Amino acid sequence: MALDRILILAATSLLWAAFLRDRGKAWFLLITSVLVIFWLQPTLPIRGFDFWTPIATLVIVILTWYITADNEARSKRKNIIVLAIVSGLVLLLNLTRFLPTGFQFLTASRPPQLETTLLIFLGTGLTLFALSRLTHFSASFLTLGLILTIGLFLLIKIPALSYWLSYSLRAIAGQSLTSVSANDFRWLGFSYVAFRLIHTIRDRQSGRFPSVDLGEYLTYVIFFPAFTAGPIDRLERFIKDLRAPLAGLNLETFYAAGQRLLLGLFKKFVIADTLALIALNDTNATQVTSTFWMWIIVYAYAFQIYFDFSGYTDIALGIALLLGIKLPENFASPYLKPNLTQFWNNWHMTLTQWFRAYFFNPITRWLRSWQKPLSIPMMILLTQVATMLLIGFWHSVTWNFTLWGLWHGLGLFVHNRWNDMTKAKAAAWTTTPTKQTILYISGVLLTFHFVAIGWIFFALSSPTVSWQVILKLFGVQ
Amino acid sequence: MNQPIKPLNVLLKGLLLFLLFNLVIAAWQPQVGYASLYNVLYPGRERLPFGENSKQSYNLSLFNLDAMFTSHVIAGTQKADNEFRVIIIGDSSVWGTLLKPEETLVGQLNQINLNTCGKNVRAYNLGYPTISLTKDVMILSYGMQYNPDLIIWMTTLDAFPLEKQTSTPLVANNEKKVRELAANYGLKVEANDSNFEKKSFWKKTFIGDRRSWADILRLQIYGVMWSATGIDQFYPAEYEKAQTELAADESYHGLTAPLNENALALNVLEAGFRVAREIPMILVNEPMLISTGTNSDIRYNFFYPRWAYDEYREMMNTLTRQNNWQYVDLWNVVPANEFTNSAIHLTPAGERLLAENLAPYIFENCK
Numbered sequence: 011m012a013l014d015r016i017l018i019l020a021a022t023s024l025l026w027a028a029f030l031r032d033r034g035k036a037w038f039l040l041i042t043s044v045l046v047i048f049w050l051q052p053t054l055p056i057r058g059f060d061f062w063t064p065i066a067t068l069v070i071v072i073l074t075w076y077i078t079a080d081n082e083a084r085s086k087r088k089n090i091i092v093l094a095i096v097s098g099l100v101l102l103l104n105l106t107r108f109l110p111t112g113f114q115f116l117t118a119s120r121p122p123q124l125e126t127t128l129l130i131f132l133g134t135g136l137t138l139f140a141l142s143r144l145t146h147f148s149a150s151f152l153t154l155g156l157i158l159t160i161g162l163f164l165l166i167k168i169p170a171l172s173y174w175l176s177y178s179l180r181a182i183a184g185q186s187l188t189s190v191s192a193n194d195f196r197w198l199g200f201s202y203v204a205f206r207l208i209h210t211i212r213d214r215q216s217g218r219f220p221s222v223d224l225g226e227y228l229t230y231v232i233f234f235p236a237f238t239a240g241p242i243d244r245l246e247r248f249i250k251d252l253r254a255p256l257a258g259l260n261l262e263t264f265y266a267a268g269q270r271l272l273l274g275l276f277k278k279f280v281i282a283d284t285l286a287l288i289a290l291n292d293t294n295a296t297q298v299t300s301t302f303w304m305w306i307i308v309y310a311y312a313f314q315i316y317f318d319f320s321g322y323t324d325i326a327l328g329i330a331l332l333l334g335i336k337l338p339e340n341f342a343s344p345y346l347k348p349n350l351t352q353f354w355n356n357w358h359m360t361l362t363q364w365f366r367a368y369f370f371n372p373i374t375r376w377l378r379s380w381q382k383p384l385s386i387p388m389m390i391l392l393t394q395v396a397t398m399l400l401i402g403f404w405h406s407v408t409w410n411f412t413l414w415g416l417w418h419g420l421g422l423f424v425h426n427r428w429n430d431m432t433k434a435k436a437a438a439w440t441t442t443p444t445k446q447t448i449l450y451i452s453g454v455l456l457t458f459h460f461v462a463i464g465w466i467f468f469a470l471s472s473p474t475v476s477w478q479v480i481l482k483l484f485g486v487q
Numbered sequence: 488m489n490q491p492i493k494p495l496n497v498l499l500k501g502l503l504l505f506l507l508f509n510l511v512i513a514a515w516q517p518q519v520g521y522a523s524l525y526n527v528l529y530p531g532r533e534r535l536p537f538g539e540n541s542k543q544s545y546n547l548s549l550f551n552l553d554a555m556f557t558s559h560v561i562a563g564t565q566k567a568d569n570e571f572r573v574i575i576i577g578d579s580s581v582w583g584t585l586l587k588p589e590e591t592l593v594g595q596l597n598q599i600n601l602n603t604c605g606k607n608v609r610a611y612n613l614g615y616p617t618i619s620l621t622k623d624v625m626i627l628s629y630g631m632q633y634n635p636d637l638i639i640w641m642t643t644l645d646a647f648p649l650e651k652q653t654s655t656p657l658v659a660n661n662e663k664k665v666r667e668l669a670a671n672y673g674l675k676v677e678a679n680d681s682n683f684e685k686k687s688f689w690k691k692t693f694i695g696d697r698r699s700w701a702d703i704l705r706l707q708i709y710g711v712m713w714s715a716t717g718i719d720q721f722y723p724a725e726y727e728k729a730q731t732e733l734a735a736d737e738s739y740h741g742l743t744a745p746l747n748e749n750a751l752a753l754n755v756l757e758a759g760f761r762v763a764r765e766i767p768m769i770l771v772n773e774p775m776l777i778s779t780g781t782n783s784d785i786r787y788n789f790f791y792p793r794w795a796y797d798e799y800r801e802m803m804n805t806l807t808r809q810n811n812w813q814y815v816d817l818w819n820v821v822p823a824n825e826f827t828n829s830a831i832h833l834t835p836a837g838e839r840l841l842a843e844n845l846a847p848y849i850f851e852n853c854k
């Protein structure tokens with residue numbers, strides 16, 4: 011997100027918090043979030059799709075709410091008002107296509123013909139109507155929703171499928187097929203939207219889903235401070251803050267939010283953007299001539315990705331705080347942790363917690379339930395590697411993200427076994443504070459370098475070049 | 488006793504301090520360009536910073552001469568007793584567009600390992616990729632602090648027209664330096680030359696001048712990539728060769744034959760020799776592409792109609808003889824196939840040829 015947009019969002023939030031306080035808090039958050047997902051969507055080379063992807067986000071979220079909500083929540087009149095307001099906003103945005111150039115400042119490009127949007131409304135309306143006629147909601151709807159969400163996710167994360175999708179959409183739009191790219195279809199925020207949807211569907215399946223109306227659910231999924239880069243909040247926690255009355259902007263809140271926002275802006279736009287000039291990338295990976303400088307640009311990447319990501323988190327937390335929402339923390343000094351397990355407990359914490367809750371724990375329980383369970387080490391190996399592979403695939407399904415997932419999965423397994431074997435000896439050795447410090451610093455350095463080498467797969471797109479970089483790091487090339 | 492923090496006070500004090508900081512910067516105008524990580528943490532650059540695509544070239548164009556020179560290897564190289572220091576000034580042909588540092592004229596001269604008067608010849612590239620005699624003199628005046636034993640000034644007719652003297656951004660953004668040259672060395676500069684970028688008080692504050700501050704910082708950051716890769720310009724895989732099929736156009740900067748000396752900045756040459764003081768300086772008419780294609784009977788190349796260039800050569804011969812200046816005319820020593828994307832940009836082999844042609848003149852100037 012560009013600096014000017016962040017400042018506009020922060021200023022809007024501040025003004026609302028300062029002057030309107032609790033009045034219309036839920037409506038303000040909903041309307042702003044709906045507008046922001048259009049405003050932030052980047053221009054796409056496929057005609058009309060930078061307008062239709064935010065609409066698709068809204069439709070998917072509305073349908074998911076319908077299949078996850080309980081009868082009481084579904085029957086609220088407020089839902090109709092929410093639907094009307096959201097549709098009205100989309101229609102108003104679409105109508106800006108008839109205004110002179112320059113008035114389409116909330117959309118990436120001039121919005122497409124109105125007919126398609128109306129058709130999408132009709133389709134969504136008919137689907138909701140059909141669903142409302144069902145007297146009994148079968149669990150299979152939730153399973154279907156889960157499959158569709160994961161399917162969509164794979165469609166935009168597997169380069170071959172993204173390419174096919176871009177090709178098909180260009181063909182439908184009657185556009186040139188000569189410059190098709192897998193990157194044509196960039197659906198802003200969908201990675202995080204998908205996580206929130208899967209979280210709510212799974213919680214509904216397990217009976218832990220709180221009763222929320224459509225407005226609350228929409229606001230939770232597309233909450234604008236966290237829409238593009240997280241953190242991934244949990245619905246029941248978010249709703250508590252959303253429903254809590256806001257006393258208005260007091261100086262303490264202003265100070266805390268401002269401090270967080272400024273810290274985030276500094277991390278992202280000063281430190282991370284400066285480091286980006288010298289951080290490892292596909293171009294400089296093959297240009298660096300010495301081992302020493304190769305380490306420097308790998309370190310630069312390690313710190314750039316941290317300051318970039320944690321900077322965005324701070325910005326999200328700061329803006330949300332102005333609005334009375336206390337989003338969860340995402341980073342807690344991960345590079346100062348003495349082992350890989352602790353690193354992952356403190357790096358992108360909401361993502362790892364999500365995977366722990368919805369993949370690692372269920373799969374571990376399932377493996378344990380086998381009549382002839384696997385050995386503990388084998389079970390740990392399988393679950394750690396599978397979890398880290400999935401986290402890798404969340405970024406993109408490519409060889410390099412596979413290698414990155416494997417690197418961390420195996421690293422976590424090795425650390426687990428090593429810790430098991432040496433725990434007693436380490437405890438016996440660390441009898442003085444000096445020894446404890448030595449062990450801690452050694453652990454931090456080892457962990458940081460393990461993670462930094464892993465970033466090579468993350469930063470580059472080719473396994474061959476990644477391997478060359480690793481060889482160069484160790485003076486082999 | 489801990490007093491509770493009053494956020495509003497913190498905000499107001501912060502704003503006040505920032506305002507004060509800006510006023511101090513505007514009034515003081517600190518010479519931040521002298522602070523450099525080059526020649527300390529990183530090796531100095533082989534040529535002055537210049538670059539239009541920083542992310543690919545790991546280089547950038549800025550106008551702070553202090554920062555430009557402190558990033559150069561010459562600023563960090565103590566002159567040894569057995570060093571015969573040669574500085575070469577000029578345009579992009581000296582700087583080395585499309586050439587790696589070792590392929591430029593300076594690189595080639597250093598590779599030849601010239602030895603004269605028992606000293607090792609070490610050449611330094613002070614070329615800068617814009618064409619203006621005034622720009623050359625400005626760089627020369629700055630380069631004099633590095634104690635050269637010989638100066639080689641590579642030039643061509645296109646650096647002479649009056650309208651090109653102060654319009655080049657490096658000159659336009661260094662009015663103070665140019666005015667100093669005018670005061671000390673008789674360089675003619677119009678009192679109300681509109682090419683100069685005037686700095687208002689606001690433009691002198693930290694906020695108003697943030698671009699310059701950021702450029703200096705970026706130059707330091709890109710030092711990492713310069714050190715790591717040795718790359719200081721973007722090398723395209725392909726480029727368009729210099730034009731040899733020419734238009735039947737006899738015009739040259741609005742001038743017609745005979746070449747009017749008053750339209751050329753000959754005074755800048757005089758100022759240049761005054762700047763060099765007693766240090767020997769060789770003025771070189773640099774090689775250019777001589778086309779044999781369409782309309783080559785009218786024009787030598789994209790830059791020059793034949794009449795203008797021929798008259799320029801004659802004029803230079805007369806002028807340098809009258810002033811007793813060392814002058815070498817190497818206009819035709821490089822064959823047409825050794826030019827790259829411009830009529831003055833040479834291939835590595837062309838630069839080698841030029842270096843070999845210049846070497847004897849370096850020996851002649853040994854003291």
